[in-house]
Amino acid sequence: MALYEHVFLARQDLAQAQVDALAETATKIVEDNDGKVTKVETWGLRSLAYKIAKNRKAHYVMLNIDAPAGVVAELERQTQINEDVIRYMTVKVDELETGPSVMMRKQERSERGDRGPRGDRGDRGPREDRGDRGPRRDREDAPAGE
DSSP, X not given: OXXXXXXXXXXXXXXXXXXXXXXXXXXXXXXXXXXXXXXXXEEXXXXXXEEETTEEEEEEEEEEEEEOHXXXXXXXXXXXXXXTEEEEXXXXXXXXXXXXOHHHHHHXXXXXXXXXXXXXXXXXXXXXXXXXXXXXXXXXXXXXXX
């Protein structure tokens, strides 16, 4: 069987329970057609780069699927019919990620605050106080041609 990543975007006005129900429906479609969903990740409500069907945000959900090609065709057909899904994409992959996806690792990092405060930047003062560029000239002091 082939391996796929299926990501869909659900409307912003849906409750999290409704989004979970959409993911469960997709899982049921795959399992009814002799495939299996190895992982379901909900990435949460995120801003879109541009409006899609009058939505500025969307709930993102990713499913890792191990199934024959016909299952993906049926899943995409059912997803296309559903009015709560505004976009979807299925990609065939060579292998599925075993741990959390990049999006989940990114959320964990932002919650932890890895970078922290910038700390001391040395004794550098404002730009005018630094002596590495010479005196500052005003327009009338500048030689002709500058």
